[in-house]
Amino acid sequence: MKLSVIDISEPEERILQPLLEAAMKQGFLLVDGHAFTQTEVDELFTMCKEFFTGTTQEEKLKYPIDQRNFGYSSLTAENLNPNQSIDYKESFNFSQINFANGIVNQTPNYVLNQFDYTNPVPPFFTERMEILSQIIVKLHAQARHIIKLLSMAMGIEDVNFFLKRFEPSVPSPSTFRILRYPLMRPDLSGKTDPHVRAGAHTDYGALTLLFQKEGEEGLQLQLDENRWTDVEFIPTKHKGLAPPLVVNFGDMLSYWTNNVLKSTLHRVRFEPGQTRHSDRYSVVFFFEPTATTKLVPVPCQLVQDQGAETSTERELTSLEYLSSRLNATYDYT
Numbered sequence: 001m002k003l004s005v006i007d008i009s010e011p012e013e014r015i016l017q018p019l020l021e022a023a024m025k026q027g028f029l030l031v032d033g034h035a036f037t038q039t040e041v042d043e044l045f046t047m048c049k050e051f052f053t054g055t056t057q058e059e060k061l062k063y064p065i066d067q068r069n070f071g072y073s074s075l076t077a078e079n080l081n082p083n084q085s086i087d088y089k090e091s092f093n094f095s096q097i098n099f100a101n102g103i104v105n106q107t108p109n110y111v112l113n114q115f116d117y118t119n120p121v122p123p124f125f126t127e128r129m130e131i132l133s134q135i136i137v138k139l140h141a142q143a144r145h146i147i148k149l150l151s152m153a154m155g156i157e158d159v160n161f162f163l164k165r166f167e168p169s170v171p172s173p174s175t176f177r178i179l180r181y182p183l184m185r186p187d188l189s190g191k192t193d194p195h196v197r198a199g200a201h202t203d204y205g206a207l208t209l210l211f212q213k214e215g216e217e218g219l220q221l222q223l224d225e226n227r228w229t230d231v232e233f234i235p236t237k238h239k240g241l242a243p244p245l246v247v248n249f250g251d252m253l254s255y256w257t258n259n260v261l262k263s264t265l266h267r268v269r270f271e272p273g274q275t276r277h278s279d280r281y282s283v284v285f286f287f288e289p290t291a292t293t294k295l296v297p298v299p300c301q302l303v304q305d306q307g308a309e310t311s312t313e314r315e316l317t318s319l320e321y322l323s324s325r326l327n328a329t330y331d332y333t
Protein backbone atom coordinates (compact mmCIF):
# COMPACT_ATOMS: atom_id res chain seq x y z
CA MET A 1 0.00 0.00 0.00
CA LYS A 2 1.20 3.47 -0.83
CA LEU A 3 0.71 6.04 1.90
CA SER A 4 -0.29 9.63 1.11
CA VAL A 5 2.76 11.80 0.56
CA ILE A 6 2.62 15.32 1.97
CA ASP A 7 5.37 17.61 0.73
CA ILE A 8 5.86 20.15 3.50
CA SER A 9 7.86 22.42 1.21
CA GLU A 10 4.66 23.08 -0.77
CA PRO A 11 2.29 25.97 0.01
CA GLU A 12 0.17 25.32 3.08
CA GLU A 13 -3.16 25.69 1.31
CA ARG A 14 -2.27 22.71 -0.83
CA ILE A 15 -1.24 20.34 1.95
CA LEU A 16 -3.46 21.04 4.96
CA GLN A 17 -6.50 19.10 3.76
CA PRO A 18 -4.62 15.96 2.62
CA LEU A 19 -2.64 16.06 5.88
CA LEU A 20 -5.79 16.12 8.00
CA GLU A 21 -7.40 13.41 5.93
CA ALA A 22 -4.41 11.09 6.29
CA ALA A 23 -4.25 11.80 10.03
CA MET A 24 -7.93 11.02 10.51
CA LYS A 25 -8.28 8.05 8.20
CA GLN A 26 -4.97 6.20 8.04
CA GLY A 27 -3.05 7.54 11.00
CA PHE A 28 0.05 7.17 8.84
CA LEU A 29 1.55 9.32 6.07
CA LEU A 30 4.82 10.14 4.36
CA VAL A 31 6.43 13.55 4.67
CA ASP A 32 8.61 14.76 1.83
CA GLY A 33 10.35 18.12 1.47
CA HIS A 34 11.86 17.68 4.96
CA ALA A 35 15.30 18.80 6.12
CA PHE A 36 17.30 15.54 5.99
CA THR A 37 19.85 14.79 3.30
CA GLN A 38 20.50 11.28 2.06
CA THR A 39 24.10 11.60 3.20
CA GLU A 40 23.26 12.34 6.81
CA VAL A 41 20.67 9.60 7.03
CA ASP A 42 23.17 7.11 5.53
CA GLU A 43 25.68 8.22 8.12
CA LEU A 44 23.12 7.73 10.86
CA PHE A 45 22.28 4.19 9.78
CA THR A 46 25.97 3.34 9.53
CA MET A 47 26.37 4.53 13.11
CA CYS A 48 23.48 2.32 14.25
CA LYS A 49 24.95 -0.71 12.59
CA GLU A 50 28.35 -0.01 14.11
CA PHE A 51 26.86 0.30 17.57
CA PHE A 52 24.78 -2.87 17.50
CA THR A 53 27.29 -5.09 15.74
CA GLY A 54 30.49 -3.62 17.15
CA THR A 55 29.59 -3.43 20.84
CA THR A 56 29.83 -6.43 23.11
CA GLN A 57 26.72 -7.62 24.88
CA GLU A 58 28.48 -7.03 28.17
CA GLU A 59 29.00 -3.37 27.29
CA LYS A 60 25.41 -2.92 26.08
CA LEU A 61 24.06 -4.44 29.26
CA LYS A 62 25.81 -1.81 31.33
CA TYR A 63 23.05 0.57 30.21
CA PRO A 64 19.79 -1.28 30.83
CA ILE A 65 16.67 0.63 29.91
CA ASP A 66 15.37 2.56 32.90
CA GLN A 67 12.16 4.24 33.98
CA ARG A 68 13.03 7.37 32.09
CA ASN A 69 12.97 5.25 28.91
CA PHE A 70 16.73 5.67 28.54
CA GLY A 71 19.10 2.85 27.66
CA TYR A 72 19.49 -0.53 26.05
CA SER A 73 16.83 -3.14 25.57
CA SER A 74 18.02 -6.62 24.54
CA LEU A 75 16.60 -8.91 21.86
CA THR A 76 13.63 -10.38 23.66
CA ALA A 77 13.25 -7.83 26.44
CA GLU A 78 10.33 -5.86 25.06
CA ASN A 79 7.17 -7.52 23.86
CA LEU A 80 4.73 -5.23 22.18
CA ASN A 81 2.03 -7.83 21.81
CA PRO A 82 2.82 -10.59 24.30
CA ASN A 83 -0.42 -12.47 23.68
CA GLN A 84 0.40 -13.15 20.07
CA SER A 85 4.11 -13.03 19.47
CA ILE A 86 7.55 -12.56 20.88
CA ASP A 87 9.49 -9.58 19.54
CA TYR A 88 12.99 -10.01 18.23
CA LYS A 89 14.78 -6.71 18.21
CA GLU A 90 17.35 -4.79 20.21
CA SER A 91 17.24 -1.07 20.79
CA PHE A 92 18.89 1.86 22.44
CA ASN A 93 16.70 4.73 23.60
CA PHE A 94 17.81 8.26 24.34
CA SER A 95 15.59 10.45 26.48
CA GLN A 96 15.70 13.58 28.64
CA ILE A 97 16.80 15.51 25.64
CA ASN A 98 17.24 19.24 25.42
CA PHE A 99 16.02 19.88 21.88
CA ALA A 100 17.54 23.34 21.77
CA ASN A 101 20.98 21.74 21.49
CA GLY A 102 20.27 18.02 21.02
CA ILE A 103 22.14 16.99 24.14
CA VAL A 104 20.71 13.78 25.56
CA ASN A 105 20.38 12.82 29.21
CA GLN A 106 20.55 16.50 30.09
CA THR A 107 17.26 18.11 30.99
CA PRO A 108 16.32 18.19 34.68
CA ASN A 109 15.37 14.71 35.69
CA TYR A 110 11.62 15.08 35.97
CA VAL A 111 11.18 11.59 37.32
CA LEU A 112 14.01 11.84 39.81
CA ASN A 113 11.53 12.22 42.60
CA GLN A 114 10.22 8.81 41.83
CA PHE A 115 13.28 6.99 40.56
CA ASP A 116 16.76 8.02 41.44
CA TYR A 117 18.36 6.26 38.53
CA THR A 118 20.73 7.65 35.95
CA ASN A 119 22.28 5.73 33.12
CA PRO A 120 25.28 7.43 31.63
CA VAL A 121 25.61 7.75 27.84
CA PRO A 122 27.87 5.00 26.40
CA PRO A 123 31.23 6.29 25.10
CA PHE A 124 30.31 5.02 21.61
CA PHE A 125 27.68 7.75 21.47
CA THR A 126 29.47 10.49 23.39
CA GLU A 127 32.20 10.26 20.73
CA ARG A 128 29.55 10.78 18.05
CA MET A 129 27.30 13.18 19.89
CA GLU A 130 27.74 16.01 17.42
CA ILE A 131 26.15 14.06 14.57
CA LEU A 132 23.49 12.60 16.83
CA SER A 133 22.58 15.96 18.33
CA GLN A 134 22.27 17.53 14.91
CA ILE A 135 19.82 14.83 13.81
CA ILE A 136 17.86 15.03 17.07
CA VAL A 137 17.45 18.82 16.91
CA LYS A 138 16.26 18.55 13.33
CA LEU A 139 13.80 15.78 14.11
CA HIS A 140 12.24 17.90 16.83
CA ALA A 141 12.05 20.94 14.57
CA GLN A 142 10.48 18.88 11.77
CA ALA A 143 7.97 17.36 14.14
CA ARG A 144 7.07 20.84 15.40
CA HIS A 145 6.53 21.96 11.83
CA ILE A 146 4.24 19.01 11.16
CA ILE A 147 2.23 19.53 14.34
CA LYS A 148 1.85 23.22 13.55
CA LEU A 149 0.47 22.32 10.11
CA LEU A 150 -1.86 19.93 11.87
CA SER A 151 -3.14 22.63 14.21
CA MET A 152 -3.92 24.77 11.16
CA ALA A 153 -5.58 21.86 9.37
CA MET A 154 -7.69 21.04 12.43
CA GLY A 155 -8.83 24.65 12.71
CA ILE A 156 -7.49 25.28 16.21
CA GLU A 157 -8.05 28.97 16.77
CA ASP A 158 -4.66 29.47 18.39
CA VAL A 159 -2.37 28.12 15.66
CA ASN A 160 0.43 27.99 18.19
CA PHE A 161 -1.56 25.74 20.53
CA PHE A 162 0.64 22.72 19.85
CA LEU A 163 3.88 24.67 19.45
CA LYS A 164 3.53 26.04 22.98
CA ARG A 165 3.20 22.48 24.27
CA PHE A 166 6.20 21.12 22.39
CA GLU A 167 8.83 23.67 23.40
CA PRO A 168 12.34 22.41 22.57
CA SER A 169 14.05 23.21 25.85
CA VAL A 170 11.27 22.26 28.25
CA PRO A 171 11.57 18.69 29.61
CA SER A 172 9.43 16.17 27.77
CA PRO A 173 9.25 12.39 27.57
CA SER A 174 10.25 12.51 23.87
CA THR A 175 12.56 9.68 22.91
CA PHE A 176 15.02 9.03 20.12
CA ARG A 177 15.45 5.33 19.45
CA ILE A 178 17.65 3.16 17.28
CA LEU A 179 16.78 -0.45 16.57
CA ARG A 180 18.18 -3.61 15.05
CA TYR A 181 15.93 -6.42 13.87
CA PRO A 182 18.09 -9.49 13.21
CA LEU A 183 17.65 -11.32 9.94
CA MET A 184 17.49 -14.72 11.58
CA ARG A 185 15.63 -15.51 14.71
CA PRO A 186 15.89 -18.65 16.79
CA ASP A 187 12.86 -20.70 17.59
CA LEU A 188 11.66 -18.94 20.71
CA SER A 189 9.86 -21.72 22.50
CA GLY A 190 7.87 -22.36 19.34
CA LYS A 191 5.43 -19.70 20.41
CA THR A 192 3.53 -18.12 17.57
CA ASP A 193 4.72 -16.24 14.53
CA PRO A 194 8.43 -16.77 13.75
CA HIS A 195 8.49 -13.94 11.20
CA VAL A 196 7.57 -11.19 13.63
CA ARG A 197 10.25 -8.74 14.71
CA ALA A 198 8.04 -6.17 16.45
CA GLY A 199 4.58 -7.30 17.49
CA ALA A 200 1.39 -5.48 16.58
CA HIS A 201 1.08 -2.28 18.58
CA THR A 202 -0.05 1.30 18.46
CA ASP A 203 2.48 3.93 19.49
CA TYR A 204 1.88 5.37 22.93
CA GLY A 205 2.71 9.01 22.38
CA ALA A 206 1.82 11.93 20.14
CA LEU A 207 3.73 11.78 16.86
CA THR A 208 6.26 9.24 15.58
CA LEU A 209 8.80 10.01 12.87
CA LEU A 210 10.63 7.19 11.16
CA PHE A 211 13.28 7.17 8.46
CA GLN A 212 12.47 5.01 5.43
CA LYS A 213 15.25 3.02 3.88
CA GLU A 214 15.12 1.49 0.43
CA GLY A 215 15.12 -2.30 0.50
CA GLU A 216 14.33 -2.32 4.23
CA GLU A 217 10.62 -2.96 4.09
CA GLY A 218 8.98 -4.81 6.92
CA LEU A 219 6.66 -2.24 8.44
CA GLN A 220 3.01 -3.23 8.08
CA LEU A 221 -0.21 -1.49 9.05
CA GLN A 222 -3.60 -2.79 9.91
CA LEU A 223 -6.18 -0.65 8.19
CA ASP A 224 -9.09 -3.03 8.55
CA GLU A 225 -9.58 -5.80 11.02
CA ASN A 226 -7.23 -8.67 10.21
CA ARG A 227 -5.87 -7.17 6.99
CA TRP A 228 -2.23 -6.19 7.08
CA THR A 229 -0.63 -4.08 4.37
CA ASP A 230 3.02 -3.38 3.73
CA VAL A 231 4.22 0.19 3.81
CA GLU A 232 5.85 0.50 0.39
CA PHE A 233 9.01 2.44 -0.12
CA ILE A 234 8.55 5.79 -1.89
CA PRO A 235 11.50 7.90 -3.06
CA THR A 236 11.79 11.64 -2.51
CA LYS A 237 11.02 14.17 -5.24
CA HIS A 238 13.91 16.33 -4.08
CA LYS A 239 17.44 15.72 -5.29
CA GLY A 240 19.85 14.91 -2.49
CA LEU A 241 17.18 14.49 0.18
CA ALA A 242 16.58 11.33 2.16
CA PRO A 243 13.35 9.47 1.33
CA PRO A 244 10.12 10.84 2.82
CA LEU A 245 9.73 10.30 6.57
CA VAL A 246 7.07 7.93 7.79
CA VAL A 247 4.89 9.83 10.24
CA ASN A 248 2.24 8.28 12.44
CA PHE A 249 0.00 9.35 15.28
CA GLY A 250 0.03 7.68 18.66
CA ASP A 251 -2.52 6.95 21.35
CA MET A 252 -1.78 10.09 23.34
CA LEU A 253 -2.67 12.34 20.43
CA SER A 254 -5.73 10.27 19.71
CA TYR A 255 -6.82 10.63 23.35
CA TRP A 256 -6.02 14.34 23.34
CA THR A 257 -8.19 14.83 20.25
CA ASN A 258 -11.14 12.63 21.33
CA ASN A 259 -10.03 10.04 18.75
CA VAL A 260 -10.29 12.47 15.83
CA LEU A 261 -6.71 11.59 14.90
CA LYS A 262 -6.13 7.94 14.35
CA SER A 263 -3.55 5.77 16.09
CA THR A 264 -3.10 2.80 13.78
CA LEU A 265 -1.96 -0.68 14.68
CA HIS A 266 1.37 -1.63 13.09
CA ARG A 267 4.11 -4.23 13.33
CA VAL A 268 7.42 -5.26 11.79
CA ARG A 269 7.46 -8.61 10.07
CA PHE A 270 9.87 -10.24 7.65
CA GLU A 271 7.71 -12.03 5.11
CA PRO A 272 8.87 -15.59 4.35
CA GLY A 273 9.29 -15.08 0.57
CA GLN A 274 11.27 -11.84 0.86
CA THR A 275 14.79 -11.63 -0.45
CA ARG A 276 16.44 -10.15 2.56
CA HIS A 277 20.10 -10.66 3.22
CA SER A 278 20.84 -8.64 6.28
CA ASP A 279 19.51 -7.32 9.54
CA ARG A 280 17.11 -4.39 9.45
CA TYR A 281 17.96 -1.14 11.20
CA SER A 282 15.51 1.52 12.13
CA VAL A 283 15.65 5.01 13.63
CA VAL A 284 12.56 6.33 15.33
CA PHE A 285 11.68 9.61 17.01
CA PHE A 286 8.82 9.70 19.48
CA PHE A 287 7.69 13.32 19.75
CA GLU A 288 5.82 14.11 22.95
CA PRO A 289 4.30 17.18 24.61
CA THR A 290 6.29 18.71 27.45
CA ALA A 291 5.99 16.72 30.66
CA THR A 292 3.39 18.84 32.47
CA THR A 293 1.10 19.38 29.48
CA LYS A 294 -2.46 18.54 30.50
CA LEU A 295 -4.24 16.37 28.00
CA VAL A 296 -7.56 18.19 28.16
CA PRO A 297 -9.29 17.94 24.78
CA VAL A 298 -7.66 20.06 22.07
CA PRO A 299 -9.79 23.21 21.75
CA CYS A 300 -11.34 23.08 18.29
CA GLN A 301 -14.72 22.33 16.80
CA LEU A 302 -13.63 19.07 15.23
CA VAL A 303 -12.57 17.67 18.60
CA GLN A 304 -15.51 19.09 20.52
CA ASP A 305 -18.02 17.62 18.08
CA GLN A 306 -16.45 14.23 18.50
CA GLY A 307 -16.27 14.36 22.26
CA ALA A 308 -19.72 15.63 23.13
CA GLU A 309 -20.30 12.77 25.51
CA THR A 310 -16.79 12.48 26.95
CA SER A 311 -15.78 14.34 30.06
CA THR A 312 -13.65 17.44 29.72
CA GLU A 313 -12.47 17.08 33.29
CA ARG A 314 -9.32 15.21 32.34
CA GLU A 315 -6.18 16.25 34.14
CA LEU A 316 -3.73 13.58 33.03
CA THR A 317 -0.36 15.02 31.98
CA SER A 318 1.76 13.95 29.04
CA LEU A 319 4.31 12.38 31.38
CA GLU A 320 1.69 10.50 33.39
CA TYR A 321 0.07 9.16 30.26
CA LEU A 322 3.31 7.95 28.73
CA SER A 323 4.79 6.56 31.94
CA SER A 324 1.77 4.41 32.58
CA ARG A 325 2.04 2.91 29.10
CA LEU A 326 5.79 2.35 29.33
CA ASN A 327 5.59 0.81 32.77
CA ALA A 328 3.12 -1.71 31.41
CA THR A 329 5.55 -2.67 28.63
CA TYR A 330 8.90 -2.98 30.33
CA ASP A 331 9.99 -5.03 33.23
CA TYR A 332 12.54 -2.62 34.69
CA THR A 333 14.97 -4.44 36.87
Ligand SMILES: O=C(O)CCC(=O)C(=O)O
Pocket residue numbers: 179198203210218219266267268282283284
Ligand atom coordinates in the same frame (compact mmCIF):
# COMPACT_ATOMS: atom_id res chain seq x y z
O1 LIG B 1 11.07 -0.14 12.75
C1 LIG B 1 9.98 0.20 12.31
O2 LIG B 1 9.78 0.31 11.10
C2 LIG B 1 8.83 0.50 13.25
C3 LIG B 1 9.22 0.68 14.67
C4 LIG B 1 8.05 0.93 15.56
O3 LIG B 1 6.92 0.75 15.21
C5 LIG B 1 8.28 1.44 16.93
O4 LIG B 1 9.43 1.45 17.39
O5 LIG B 1 7.29 1.84 17.57
Ligand SMILES: [Fe+2]
Pocket residue numbers: 201202203266
Ligand atom coordinates in the same frame (compact mmCIF):
# COMPACT_ATOMS: atom_id res chain seq x y z
FE1 LIG C 1 5.54 1.75 16.52
